[in-house]
Each structure stands twice: as structure tokens, then as C-alpha cells.
Amino acid sequence: METPFHPTVIHTRHVLAVKNLEASARYFREQLGFKRDFVVEGWEFLSLGNFKVMLGECPDEVPAAETGNHSYFAHVLVKDVDSLFLAYQERGAKFLFPVADKPWGLREFGVVTPDGHRICFGQEIDSSPK
Numbered sequence: 001m002e003t004p005f006h007p008t009v010i011h012t013r014h015v016l017a018v019k020n021l022e023a024s025a026r027y028f029r030e031q032l033g034f035k036r037d038f039v040v041e042g043w044e045f046l047s048l049g050n051f052k053v054m055l056g057e058c059p060d061e062v063p064a065a066e067t068g069n070h071s072y073f074a075h076v077l078v079k080d081v082d083s084l085f086l087a088y089q090e091r092g093a094k095f096l097f098p099v100a101d102k103p104w105g106l107r108e109f110g111v112v113t114p115d116g117h118r119i120c121f122g123q124e125i126d127s128s129p130k
Contacts (some may be wrong), residue, residue, distance in 0.1 A: 013052040014073050016064070018115045021057035027114050028053065048113075051076050055125040065116020072118045077106075081123035085109050101125055 015048040018024035025044040034046040034053070044055045050075070064071040080086055085099040086109060096110030096118055108122035 008080055011047075011050040011052050013054050015056065016072045016113075016115070017058035017061045018055050018113075019057075019059050019061075019063060020114075024114055026054050028055070028125050031088065031091045032111065032113075032119075033091070033099055048076075061087065063115050064113075064118075067096065067116070071112075072120065075120045075122065077122055077124070079123065081107050081109065081121055084121055 016024075019105050020044065021037050021044055025036070025046065027031050029036060031075050032048065034048045037045040037052070039045070042057045046053050046055065064073075069109050082099055087110075088095070093111050094113075097108075099107060099109040102122075106122040107125050107127050108120055110118055110120045
């Protein structure tokens with residue numbers, strides 16, 4: 001029997017169609033704290049640690065906001081979700097829901113981009129005895 005191959009994932013890069021590349025990239029950088037990796041005509045590559053996005057300008061595409069629940073494109077686990085939530089509040093990010101403990105063992109909050117793409121940030125709840 002053949003041994004299954006299990007690749008080591010370095011990072012993922014989410015490809016998002018945006019109406020206005022300049023405005024969307026600015027939101028990711030200024031409100032969500034992403035860093036610009038590089039730019040080529042019609043594209044901006046951004047990262048928040050190992051969370052990577054490729055924003056592609058597609059002015060004629062259906063906006064993500066019109067796809068309802070399908071506009072969720074990422075769930076990102078972080079080490080200090082409360083601090084990230086506070087930082088995003090200070091930066092003026094647009095929230096879907098505030099940080100809260102969820103029944104599935106995560107503390108989460110959600111943000112939305114100018115195009116309607118939705119991202120959930122979470123952290124595992126420490127259930128060990130204090």
C-alpha cells in the first residue's frame with residue numbers, strides 16, 4: 001500500500017476580487033494591519049504574519065457583499081484575540097460581531113472589508129483549571 005503524502009503548508013494566500021484595489025488595499029493595511037508584500041498591475045499582495053491575501057481589481061464582478069454567507073473566506077486563529085479586537089476597534093475596522101466566547105470552544109470576532117468579504121478571527125478558549 002502506498003504511503004500517503006502529507007505536505008507541510010507554509011502559508012495560504014486567499015485570492016479576493018475587489019472593486020477598487022486602492023481603497024480595499026488601504027483598508028487591509030490601515031484598519032486590519034496587513035503589510036504590503038508587493039504590487040503588480042491590478043494586484044496587491046498583503047500579509048498579516050502567515051495570513052496572506054492577493055487582492056485583484058475586478059470592477060465588473062459581483063461584490064462579495066452580495067454573496068451572503070459565501071462572502072466568508074477565512075477563519076484565522078491568533079494568540080491574543082482580545083488584543084487584536086481592541087486594536088481593530090482603535091483602527092476603525094468594521095465588525096460583523098464583537099469578540100465573544102462561542103460554544104465550539106473558541107473566542108471569536110468577525111470583520112468585514114469594503115467589498116463585503118468577511119473574516120473571522122479566533123482563539124482557543126483555555127479550559128484548563130486555574
